[in-house]
Amino acid sequence: MNNILIVAEHDGRSLNAATAKCVNCASQIPDARIQVLVLGHEVAGIAQQAATLAGVHSVLVADRSDNQHQLAAVLAPQVAHWARGQVTHVLGPSTTFGKDLMPRVAALLDAPQLSDIMAVESARRFLRPIYAGNAIVTVEVAADEPLLVATVRTASFAAVAHSGSADITAVTCPAELPSHTRFVSVSAVSSDRPDLQTAPRVVSGGRALGSSDNFKLIDDLAAVLGAAVGASRAAVDAGYAPNELQVGQTGKIIAPELYIAVGISGAIQHMTGIKDARTIVAINKDADAPIFESADLGLVGDLFVILPQLRELLARR
Amino acid sequence: MKRLLVGIKRVVDYNVRIRVKPDGSGVATDGVKMSINPFDEIALEEALRLRERGVVDEVVVASIGSADTQAQLRTALAMGADRAWLVAVDQAVEPLDAARLMLALAEREQVLAVLLGKQAIDDDNNQTGQMLAALWNRPQATFASKVEFDGAVARVTREVDAGLQTIEVDLPAVITVDLRLNEPRYVKLPDIMKAKKKPLETLSVADLGVNLRHRVANVSFAAPAVRQKGILVKDAEHLVSELRARGLV
Known part of the structure; x- marks a missing residue:
């Protein structure tokens, strides 16, 4: 059994489509049991969206005010806590959210990370692009590593359907969270155009x-x-x-x-x-x-x- | 003394057209031009500007690589860095080990911050800075497009998918830089001469108390799939009729 933990990406209102693509990637790992971890503040609705993703076994929700701004330094100890000793793979999307967070998680777990995986060959063997996509390398994590972390190149995987109904469990992480990193502001250019990353x-x-x-x-x-x-x-x-x-x-x-x-x-x-x-x-x-x-x-x-x-x-x- | 540490990686130059070896054993790097990773050059430029503004007193650069990497460290010294460390290795170093080596240097140098490129343009991993911050138990400010030091904190504007995010981090911290942070300076000939006299010292991995691990094997390399070349249309009307025929609009 490969126990896979996927860190959900969301904006506080809705689940990002990148998560459904990570679920597709995880589903291609043999014998996969997929859990989605939703970290945020007042994210019950997002957990419900995650629970409908086809192939998801269960959803963990870490709902606390510290998680509101989704700072990597704050989220990483929680992801590591729910991964340590429990799972074989921790996946996140290769978006700025996942690129920021996942290596911090990998270091806390002392686990190797594979970035931008674009195809699954086995539970330990994956394809990823290097040199700006000018070469594709097949990488394999050593057999004695209990755990690997990866970011998923979302353009390589279609989103799974919202046709499931997984159990949702609220969790609280006892890990001490740092206060050395503080959110100040975000300026998003508002646009009535569709989202670049998901638009057809x-x-x-x-x-x-x-x-x-x-x-x-x-x-x-x-x-x-x-x-x-x-x-x-x-x-x-x-x-x-x-x-x-x-x-x-x-x-x-x-x-x-x-x-x-x-x-x-x-x-x-x-x-x-x-x-x-x-x-x-x-x-x-x-x-x-x-x-x-x-x-x-x-x-x-x-x-x-x-x-x-x-x-x-x-x-x- | 307030000090910044900047990571420098030697990579195949941005302008070189990469080719996979016919036997799939790797990417051809013999005789190709090597340079400082462009993102690291931006990190160094930012560190130099912080020193010029009097925020810090010293800029130290460090690289992990073969003896040939001295060339890139000399370029960094010519740009204006004060001193350089080469952590000499004769094998590939995985990001987590690179982070452990940089941590050992950051602690040894008692730095105010470590500045790194957000990713190297060879392996495109985008991991080392975040891993260093985690091992150091310090803040990380990745993908920086604006950096302001203010006493014991730094305010960093980050390029994220949604737009621009600003965070405040306690120092020391790790900052990884994005392309729009600055335009690196050109190196002038007199500076190249001056750089030859600046300190460049070599350390071994063992000196820093790190044992390298090989946990991810590169099994094989392949060229990417090539898209089929399509057709040329003669005008806008022809284009729209093709798009309609294919059900795309």
């Missing part, structure tokens, strides 16, 4: 947009498609778009059904963020841009002419 359609803009004013052309096209908005690192660095829209090695790794890249040349660091997209559309005036090598549909031309045309054609049904 994404329109991204690159440096060729030329200004943050011109970047509104991307927003306009996304609006008619009901798509999320993304950006290349070059566009973010140039200040055309905020960093949370960045797609690629140093931004978000996504797997939408449709990805439209506008004015993006297709550097490997960008492509690693979209290689699991079902269909890639590239619009670029440079016919030699590397993105055309990977695009399913390519259109060579001036984006300032093409984008308004596309918007009009798509709005007309």
Whole structure:
């Protein structure tokens, strides 16, 4: 039996879809018994959402005010407490939440960590990308290690359905929690566009947009498609778009059904963020841009002419 | 003396096109250009600016690697670091062991903070800083895009999926840096000459009381699956009709 503990990600209101993808990954480990740990404050509703995930055996809820801001230093001792001596695997999503938290958990447990696992070969053997996805390495944890920690590359796994009904147990961790790390504020750019990481359609803009004013052309096209908005690192660095829209090695790794890249040349660091997209559309005036090598549909031309045309054609049904 | 420790990793240069060896035994690194991990360069730049603002007195850099790593440490000294440690190893070091070595150095140097890149661009692990913070039982502020030291605390703005989060941490602490924190300075020729005279000392793993463990084996390496090249469409109308035909819009 492989006892797997998954750390749920949520925003205090709803469960992040990354958790359902972690459950899928965990389900591929042979003989898996899956527990989801929800850490937060007033998160009964989130625990109920987690309990419906197909394949989940039980949900543990650590509900306390200290957990409100989900600081890694505060959560890690609790995750380690519920993992120690109990489980064979601790999984979390490879999002900024999981990337921050899981190595701290691994160190507290003195366990090895595998980052960004993209496929399961056995309970100890996994595939993960290195060098910005330019190579895939098969890694194996030594047979005498009782426990391993991993982050799951969510773009590699589909979300499981909400068709289950697992038991929910409230837990209290006796571990002493530190006060050396304090939440101050969070500034999220509010947007009525869908979430970049889960949207089935994404329109991204690159440096060729030329200004943050011109970047509104991307927003306009996304609006008619009901798509999320993304950006290349070059566009973010140039200040055309905020960093949370960045797609690629140093931004978000996504797997939408449709990805439209506008004015993006297709550097490997960008492509690693979209290689699991079902269909890639590239619009670029440079016919030699590397993105055309990977695009399913390519259109060579001036984006300032093409984008308004596309918007009009798509709005007309 | 207020001191910062900055971790420096020697990696294949950002601009090198990586190739997997035909036999799948690894990534070809013979004769390719090696550099300081770009994120570590940003960590060092931030440490140097903190010293220039008078927040700290000294910036010490440390690397874990082969003797060749002295080249990257000399570059770090040329950028402006005061001293360097090389923890000499002739084998791969797993992140948890790297964290144990950095912890030993942080304690030995009595540092105010350890600054590291958020990840190395070779193994893309993104683990060492967080592990160091856990072993040290100190705060971690990962993915930093703004760092302010204020007496016994640091306020750090972090790049998270939702946007920007600001946290306050008691010092000492571990800070891992993201790309937008700063633009590292260029090294000038006179600084390279000066750096040759700066202290660069070598330690062994045993000197730091750490025994290396091999708990994760790299079984084989493969090139990523290549996407099939698609078709070119002639105009916006053609693109929309293709998208409709494929049921995508």
